[in-house]
Amino acid sequence: MIRIRNLTKVYTSASGTVKALDGINLDIEKGDIFGIIGLSGAGKSTLLRCINLLEKPTSGSIEIDGVEMTGLSPKELKEMRKKIGMIFQHFNLLSSRTVWGNVAFPLEIAGFDRKTINEKVENLLNLVGLSDKARSFPSQLSGGQKQRVGIARALACDPKVLLCDEATSALDPETTLSILKLLKDINEKLGITMVVVTHEMNVIKQICNKVAVIEKSRVVEQGTTFEIFSRPKTQTARNFLKSMFICEIPEELKAKIKALNGNLAEGRVVKIGFFGEITAKPILSEVVKKFGVNANILYGNIDNIQGTPFGTLVVQFEGKNGTADRALSYLQDIGLDVEVVEIG
Structure with missing residues (x-):
């Protein structure tokens, strides 16, 4: 056209x-x-x-x-x-x-x-x-x-x-x-x-x-x-x-995340993007049960774009013997956008 x-x-x-x-x-x-x-x-x-x-x-x-x-x-x-x-x-x-x-x-x-x-x-x-x-x-x-x-x-x-x-x-x-x-x-x-x-x-x-x-x-x-x-x-x-979604970690969370990263021997703080129908599924509950990790939601947001659900979560994962890393790999394998948050 x-x-x-x-x-x-x-x-x-x-x-x-x-x-x-x-x-x-x-x-x-x-x-x-x-x-x-x-x-x-x-x-x-x-x-x-x-x-x-x-x-x-x-x-x-x-x-x-x-x-x-x-x-x-x-x-x-x-x-x-x-x-x-x-x-x-x-x-x-x-x-x-x-x-x-x-x-x-x-x-x-x-x-x-x-x-x-x-x-x-x-x-x-x-x-x-x-x-x-x-x-x-x-x-x-x-x-x-x-x-x-x-x-x-x-x-x-x-x-x-x-x-x-x-x-x-x-x-x-x-x-x-x-x-x-x-x-x-x-x-x-x-x-x-x-x-x-x-x-x-x-x-x-x-x-x-x-x-x-x-x-x-x-x-x-x-x-x-x-x-x-x-x-x-x-x-x-x-x-x-930025004003609509958590595309950048809010400043008030950065000090907390930095402290968490320093104390997590085998844990991660991650930002997870949820898109489409998967937003309605109990993904975090499944991960906790499947890998035996603890999941603590630090921040979250969900909205709707042209009829498609969209959300972002900042989550602290804790686990032993590499379970946190395996949990993150699983989330990526099922199509979620996963980014490890590292605050220097």
Whole structure:
């Protein structure tokens, strides 16, 4: 659906040049909800704006639905943009127009007749749950309602792609969840391909099937959401996950673990990752019975990623005659991610 190759964007000014994007390569499949996460200034919003050529790339290619975007004439680009909707962090609604008028605006620009406009606006407001707000003005709406108007407007011309630029970062947590649920519902009902730019890992967790991590203008890691959450390969990804999972041992545990390691002649302190159905099984109880070791849980966390359970435990194992090591080998053999924790 979207194929990006060697995409580079360089800004030039009197003070010098800045490379906002550096050799980006991405494949986004039809119907996917694809997340792009990075810190402020990493290049994620520039990448999004390059996809619909609001920013013209310095080099590289962007192909959408078989069409090479960078080679289009102004007239062709105008037509192609009708297939690409966009929603923004700060809504960008027309304050002088009602909710109905804001959603109708792109349809008027596209030259639809009044009957078609009326039908489309009515259907879209019903889709986003704002039928009762058709005659209200943006100043009379909450932040979540404004974003729903923005979503309805972005869908007005039946796009095949929806670009979401920090669409929930101006909203409170409860409203954020309702907007993310709406986007997921729209994806399932209409089959629209979505590209979601965010700096919030919780947004990725809630709705994205795949994710790319951007750092200093480059994609440093990409894969399925579950892969990135369960086995992050880069420090950037681990930093994003710290607030949600125990990807790094909490500071308050380190002194305790150091003392434990010093006193365990034949024991280990380990971090164990649980993924999928195995989270519901009594694995630690089985290990205790099978190998005769003691298991003391020091810390734990469990959550759900795209319907798949995910958890992390920090466990102290004690045993004699190599039983602790055999227990750890067993855990690895049955598919758990096991890491011995050594604090120097």
